[in-house]
Amino acid sequence: xxxxRSAALxxxxxxxxxxxxxxxxxxxxxxxxxxxxxxxxxxxxxLLFGYxxxxxxxxxxxxxxxxxxxxLSMNFGGLTVLPAFAVGVTAAGLLSVAVGFLALxxxxxxxxxxxxxxxxxxxxxxxxxxxxTRGDEGFIIQQAQRSIAGIDLTTExxxxxxxxxxxxxxxxxMARLVQSPFGKRLVAIRENEERARMLGYDVGRLKLAAxxxxxxxxxxxGAAYAMLFGYVGASFAAVxxxxxxxxxxxxxxxxxxxxxxxxxxxxxxxxDVSSSFTNAYMLVAGIALVLLTLFAPQGIAGTLxxxxxxxxx
Amino acid sequence: xxxxSILETKGLTxxxxxxxANTDINFSLRRNAITALIGPNGAGKSTFVGMVSGRxxxxxxxxxxxxxxxxRLPAHKRIQLGMAYTFQITSIFPGxxxxxxxxxxxxxxxxxxxxxxxxxxxxxxxxxGLGDRADQVASDLSYGHQRVLEIAxxxxxxxxxxxxxxxxQGLAEGEVDAFVTLMRTMAKETTILLIEHNMxxxxxxxxxxxxxxQGRLLASGTVDEIHANAAVQAAYLGTTANA
Numbered sequence: 001x002x003x004x005r006s007a008a009l010x011x012x013x014x015x016x017x018x019x020x021x022x023x024x025x026x027x028x029x030x031x032x033x034x035x036x037x038x039x040x041x042x043x044x045x046x047l048l049f050g051y052x053x054x055x056x057x058x059x060x061x062x063x064x065x066x067x068x069x070x071x072l073s074m075n076f077g078g079l080t081v082l083p084a085f086a087v088g089v090t091a092a093g094l095l096s097v098a099v100g101f102l103a104l105x106x107x108x109x110x111x112x113x114x115x116x117x118x119x120x121x122x123x124x125x126x127x128x129x130x131x132x133t134r135g136d137e138g139f140i141i142q143q144a145q146r147s148i149a150g151i152d153l154t155t156e157x158x159x160x161x162x163x164x165x166x167x168x169x170x171x172x173x174m175a176r177l178v179q180s181p182f183g184k185r186l187v188a189i190r191e192n193e194e195r196a197r198m199l200g201y202d203v204g205r206l207k208l209a210a211x212x213x214x215x216x217x218x219x220x221x222g223a224a225y226a227m228l229f230g231y232v233g234a235s236f237a238a239v240x241x242x243x244x245x246x247x248x249x250x251x252x253x254x255x256x257x258x259x260x261x262x263x264x265x266x267x268x269x270x271x272d273v274s275s276s277f278t279n280a281y282m283l284v285a286g287i288a289l290v291l292l293t294l295f296a297p298q299g300i301a302g303t304l305x306x307x308x309x310x311x312x313x
Numbered sequence: 314x315x316x317x318s319i320l321e322t323k324g325l326t327x328x329x330x331x332x333x334a335n336t337d338i339n340f341s342l343r344r345n346a347i348t349a350l351i352g353p354n355g356a357g358k359s360t361f362v363g364m365v366s367g368r369x370x371x372x373x374x375x376x377x378x379x380x381x382x383x384x385r386l387p388a389h390k391r392i393q394l395g396m397a398y399t400f401q402i403t404s405i406f407p408g409x410x411x412x413x414x415x416x417x418x419x420x421x422x423x424x425x426x427x428x429x430x431x432x433x434x435x436x437x438x439x440x441x442g443l444g445d446r447a448d449q450v451a452s453d454l455s456y457g458h459q460r461v462l463e464i465a466x467x468x469x470x471x472x473x474x475x476x477x478x479x480x481x482q483g484l485a486e487g488e489v490d491a492f493v494t495l496m497r498t499m500a501k502e503t504t505i506l507l508i509e510h511n512m513x514x515x516x517x518x519x520x521x522x523x524x525x526x527q528g529r530l531l532a533s534g535t536v537d538e539i540h541a542n543a544a545v546q547a548a549y550l551g552t553t554a555n556a
């Protein structure tokens with residue numbers, strides 16, 4: 001029953017995203033392309049934070065590894081889109097293995113600080129190699145290069161549906177993963193790590209696996225962003241891009257499958273709408289965040305699950 | 314030898330700073346029996362089972378489980394060999410349902426086989442009397458039920474050796490009776506190492522008793538032998554010798 005319901009829910013979300021393309025005005029179609037790519041990032045972050053209970057403050061490095069892996073291999077390696085995409089995702093995967101080995105020796109606040117420091121180092125490395133990365137200014141991936149098998153990814157339609165396909169794959173894969181025995185074990189670690197260990201689970205290995213999967217999803221998002229929007233820049237490796245996924249997931253509902261998407265949509269339109277009224281839009285965003293944290297600490301989907309739909313995956 | 318004893322320790326020693334929590338403990342645990350480990354507060358009981366289960370690293374000495382030297386294995390590997398452990402302070406997954414708690418315990422061995430996994434989970438819940446509370450969130454259970462749940466999580470693993478660290482602590486009299494009954498049924502299927510303060514539970518369940526005092530193994534034997542042991546009476550039982 002629960003399996004059926006969650007499959008129905010996930011299908012409805014995806015159908016709604018397809019429908020939105022046909023009903024939304026052009027500006028919002030563009031916005032939703034971006035939202036879906038960022039939601040992939042949030043989905044990856046949610047696995048580590050929402051399900052495993054590990055708060056990383058350095059996920060921008062995985063997002064940026066995907067982005068730079070993609071962009072640099074196209075501009076300097078002469079690769080086409082698909083191999084470059086693979087390079088981006090691989091780069092993020094390798095980085096997360098390396099960071100995981102070192103950072104997972106720590107827990108709690110120390111883990112936050114260590115991941116933050118790794119991400120800052122990664123950011124500074126990007127700036128240091130400014131000759132290739134063009135630093136803060138970043139670089140463009142030419143429109144002509146951004147096509148797969150003759151399909152121009154820069155048109156609104158192609159961009160929307162490329163973002164949608166990538167989102168759908170990640171969304172469904174993650175929904176399946178968190179309901180698998182592996183996902184249940186990650187939740188066990190979040191709930192009580194010592195108990196999980198004393199049930200015979202190799203907690204260290206499970207946490208590393210969670211971090212690597214999380215890093216891979218972030219890398220997919222980073223590479224997809226560069227592919228669809230044609231820009232690669234160091235600001236995506238900066239600290240606020242590590243904070244964003246945390247906010248999205250907190251707002252949307254940590255440890256829920258739909259929470260990350262809800263969080264990104266909410267935050268995107270909160271800033272979008274408030275900035276049309278006032279320059280102090282970050283103040284509005286800040287107040288909304290504080291209110292949500294006070295009155296719905298489990299986020300939108302988390303609160304729904306608690307109040308009304310207890311089966312929400 | 315291996316047939317009679319499931320667990321052995323040789324020269325097991327733990328030193329915290331200047332304090333000798335455990336000194337040179339040579340201990341042998343009989344298979345298919347309930348052995349109670351008793352001793353006054355601070356005698357080193359928890360340190361001892363911590364070293365057996367792998368949660369505490371010994372300063373010296375070794376631990377053998379079914380003849381295999383497990384001294385260097387991390388805790389989760391020892392559990393995988395067939396130990397189960399319940400904590401002195403109740404340790405469950407508070408945010409998950411009772412069923413999920415037990416399913417996680419059963420799932421290490423059975424997760425690949427959905428039917429067997431579900432059957433095992435249901436069987437354990439039934440056996441322990443939590444079947445009608447399967448969908449309840451564990452943190453909403455009463456303290457007594459939480460303790461029972463933790464024991465259910467141990468049983469779900471089908472352990473060869475079940476270590477219970479003060480399982481009746483904080484339980485009401487009636488709950489202790491139910492626990493004693495449960496222990497007796499469990500003893501038919503597994504070996505139990507029971508750390509216990511409640512002498513009534515010890516005399517009613519244990520086949521053997523080992524006494525720790527000031528980090529040393531003072532005596533071990535049947536309940537009657539321990540009762541008769543002058544050194545034990547002096548060190549620990551004192552006026553409760555007739556309990």
